[in-house]
Amino acid sequence: MGTIDHTRILDAAGIVREPFSLPGGASVLLTMAHQLVAPYGVLRKAQASSPPYRGWQSHHIVEHQDLVRLGLVSRFPPYEELLCVLIPERAHIGRINSQLRRHAPMGASMGAHALLGAYAAAYDLVGDYCGAPPGLVRKELMAIVRATFRLAGAL
Secondary structure (H helix, E strand, O other), rough: OOOOOHHHHHHHOOEEEEEEEEEOOOOEEEEEEOOOEEHHHHHHHHHHHHHHHHOOEEOOOOOOHHHOOOOHHHHHHHHHHHHEEEEEEHHHHHHHHHHHHOHHHHHHOHHHHHHHHHHHHHOOOOOOOOOOOOOOHHHHHHHHHHHHHHHHHOO
16 A cells, blocks of 8 residues: 555545645645645745744644554654644744644543544634635635545544
């Protein structure tokens, strides 16, 4: 089966994307919802070298600790290579992380279906931060979560 990388996940999720060059020369992917996605390490470097995105953060669309929680981490690349989205800091810390911790507390035993509910609650609050049509950001993020779990055999 091999490692489940970001390309396989995006393909399985049906995410239409195209290469996008950020100021500073970094290359990431731009989705139909205008989200910037790439592996964590790539987005961190891109964000640091792109003045318009200073203060934004790389968010693992499916958190590493949830892959561990489900016993799936060995199916995926290392932390630095997991699929992320570049989002405003307030959306990351103030919305996503707080909702994920509320609905899926660290250390709690949960299955993939329960985690889907936690991600849905978190991504409901992100909003269309990048000018996408209403609901498209959430739709893409949830498609990625479902594809990740499905490819790993958790759904």
